[in-house]
Amino acid sequence: xxxxxxxxxxxxxxxxxxxxxxxxxxxxxxxxxxxxxxxxxxxxxxxxxxxxxxxxxxxxxxxxxxxxxxxxxxxxxxxxxxxxxxxxxxxxxxxxxxxxxxxxxxxxxxxxxxxxxxxxxxxxxxxxxxxxxxxxxxxxxxxxxxxxxxxxxxxxxxxxxxxxxxxxxxxxxxxxxxxxxxxxxxxxxxxxxxxxxxxxxxxx
Amino acid sequence: xxxxxxxxxxxxxxxxxxxxxxxxxxxxxxxxxxxxxxxxxxxxxxxxxxxxxxxxxxxxxxxxxxxxxxxxxxxxxxxxxxxxxxxxxxxxxxxxxxxxxxxxxxxxxxxxxxxxxxxxxxxxxxxxxxxxxxxxxxxxxxxxxxxxxxxxxxxxxxxxxxxxxxxxxxxxxxxxxxxxxxxxxxxxxxxxxxxxxxxxxxxx
Numbered sequence: 069x070x071x072x073x074x075x076x077x078x079x080x081x082x083x084x085x086x087x088x089x090x091x092x093x094x095x096x097x098x099x100x101x102x103x104x105x106x107x108x109x110x111x112x113x114x115x116x117x118x119x120x121x122x123x124x125x126x127x128x129x130x131x132x133x134x135x136x137x138x139x140x141x142x143x144x145x146x147x148x149x150x151x152x153x154x155x156x157x158x159x160x161x162x163x164x165x166x167x168x169x170x171x172x173x174x175x176x177x178x179x180x181x182x183x184x185x186x187x188x189x190x191x192x193x194x195x196x197x198x199x200x201x202x203x204x205x206x207x208x209x210x211x212x213x214x215x216x217x218x219x220x221x222x223x224x225x226x227x228x229x230x231x232x233x234x235x236x237x238x239x240x241x242x243x244x245x246x247x248x249x250x251x252x253x254x255x256x257x258x259x260x261x262x263x264x265x266x267x268x269x270x271x272x
Numbered sequence: 273x274x275x276x277x278x279x280x281x282x283x284x285x286x287x288x289x290x291x292x293x294x295x296x297x298x299x300x301x302x303x304x305x306x307x308x309x310x311x312x313x314x315x316x317x318x319x320x321x322x323x324x325x326x327x328x329x330x331x332x333x334x335x336x337x338x339x340x341x342x343x344x345x346x347x348x349x350x351x352x353x354x355x356x357x358x359x360x361x362x363x364x365x366x367x368x369x370x371x372x373x374x375x376x377x378x379x380x381x382x383x384x385x386x387x388x389x390x391x392x393x394x395x396x397x398x399x400x401x402x403x404x405x406x407x408x409x410x411x412x413x414x415x416x417x418x419x420x421x422x423x424x425x426x427x428x429x430x431x432x433x434x435x436x437x438x439x440x441x442x443x444x445x446x447x448x449x450x451x452x453x454x455x456x457x458x459x460x461x462x463x464x465x466x467x468x469x470x471x472x473x474x475x476x
Contacts, residue, residue, distance in 0.1 A: 192454065226472065234469040237462050240455070241445045250396065250450050258441050265438040268430065269473035 087125050087135075089115055094132045095183075103133055103186040130195070137190045138197035140183065144172040145204060152208075158216030159270075162235075163263040165208065169239060170259045173248045187245035198244075205243060206236050213270075222270040231270070238262055291329050291339075293319055298336045299387075307337055307390040334399070341394045342401035344387065348376040349408060356412075362420030363474075366439075367467040369412065374446045374463045381453060391449035402448075409447060410440050417474075426474040435474070442466055 093115045097106045108129050112119040126132050151168035152161040176184045190198045210232045216222035241247045242258065251258065297319045301310045312333050316323040330336050355372035356365040380388045394402045414436045420426035445451045446462065455462065 223472075226468075230465060230468070233461060234465040237458060237466055238442055238469070240458075241451060244454055246454050247445060247451045250448055251444070254441060254444075257437060261434060261438040262441055264430075264434070265442070265470070265473045268427075269469045271475075 086117075086121075090117075090122055090125060090132060091135055095136055098133070098136065098186055099180065099182040102182050103129075103189055108132075133186055133190065134195055134197050136183070137186055137195060138200075140176070140187065141197055141201040144169070145201065147172050148205075148208060152212070158212050158219060158221050159267050161212045161215075162266055162270075163259075165212070166239060166242070166263045167259045169205075170242045170248075170255050173242060173245060174252060174255055176245070177249060177252065184245060184249075188249065189246075191244045191246040202236075202240075202243065205239065206232055209235050209239070216270065220272065223272045234269075235266055238266060290321075290325075294321075294326055294329060294336060295339055299340055302337070302340065302390055303384065303386045306386050307333075307393055312336075337390055337394065338399055338401050340387070341390055341399060342404075344380070344391065345401055345405040348373070349405065351376050352409075352412060356416070362416050362423060362425050363471050365416045365419075366470055366474075367463075369416070370443060370446070370467045371463045373409075373443060374452075374459050377446060377449060377452045378456060378459055380449070381456065388449060388453075392453065393450075395448045395450040406440075406444075406447065409443065410436055413439050413443070420474065424476065427476045438473075439470055442470060 090111060093111050094106070097110055097114060101110075106129070108122055108126075109119050111132070112122050126135075148165060148168045151164040155161040155164050173184075176187060210228065213222060213228060213231055213235075217224050217228075239262075241251050242255070248255075294315060297315050298310070301314055301318060305314075310333070312326055312330075313323055315336070316326050330339075352369060352372045355368040359365040359368050377388075380391060414432065417426060417432060417435055417439075421428050421432075443466075445455050446459070452459075
């Protein structure tokens with residue numbers, strides 16, 4: 069995974085090697101001990117830097133978590149883009165959007181549980197990276213709606229922003245890691261039935 | 273609040289006075305110290321019974337929590353019944369169902385936070401009272417759909433159980449206390465936009 073620092077508050081010299089080293093150590097520590105239990109001192113010890121030196125690069129533990137979270141959200145965003153890119157219709161894009169989001173979240177839960185826990189904290193506390201991700205998904209939904217409306221697949225009477233928001237609210241329990249964990253039992257039904265309901269609501 | 277023990281595992285003599293005393297003490301303790309921090313010993317001390325005596329009436333702390341939870345869910349269920357009883361149309365019943373559920377949950381969160389926390393544990397761990405409540409709400413949705421279909425308000429092509437399940441999944445993040453806390457910011461938008469989306473999907 070490459071680091072993406074654009075969303076994290078940073079200070080000090082832009083020394084990418086040091087930043088990368090901190091992020092790599094943090095990934096390992098968070099994945100092993102969990103985000104909440106790891107301290108900046110633990111990370112400093114692990115890579116042989118002083119705590120003060122790490123603070124030259126990151127304001128706080130959350131700033132380190134933010135980079136990891138932002139990287140993972142960028143990966144999920146990429147999965148969504150890939151999933152919907154070659155969909156033949158806007159309707160199919162809606163179906164694939166739900167499936168891609170639910171699968172990416174479930175994979176994280178079942179295979180990288182400690183990283184999932186960071187995502188749950190980030191979702192619960194609405195970290196900037198999560199807010200940006202959510203805004204971005206709203207944009208994806210709106211773009212699909214515009215295409216579907218232009219193609220005559222979707223109705224055009226309802227204001228675009230209302231339809232976008234409603235669909236986003238239906239998707240949100242599967243985007244938000246703090247919520248997804250309570251929906252894992254029904255996720256297979258959800259990725260079929262929720263897009264089906266939405267597509268019925270979009271019928272011209 | 274009267275106690276409703278039908279959903280809780282119980283044993284020993286059906287001495288309603290003692291049971292009520294335990295429940296009342298538990299309500300106070302849970303509301304003050306929280307469900308997770310209170311022990312059966314704390315309750316025993318508070319009402320001057322031995323722990324063993326309490327275990328004659330309740331299998332576990334959860335069995336006590338279950339009664340409290342079931343009572344509260346019965347109140348919420350009653351609010352839903354009242355809210356939809358005099359709705360002039362099935363469409364209006366859908367709108368009121370969403371509003372009643374979201375308001376009951378938000379009220380609990382903002383005004384009885386410690387009881388909300390019991391509800392969140394109960395939702396997270398899918399206590400029997402929660403499962404019964406969820407099944408019951410599915411029944412409410414199905415009944416509204418049947419009425420709306422018979423009145424010609426709703427389409428009849430989609431299998432009834434699919435429509436019921438999809439609507440329940442849209443409602444669930446506002447029913448489930450473990451999830452609702454992450455949706456409080458958008459609850460006012462949700463109770464307008466989600467029923468609107470559903471009603472568009474139900475158009476004949």
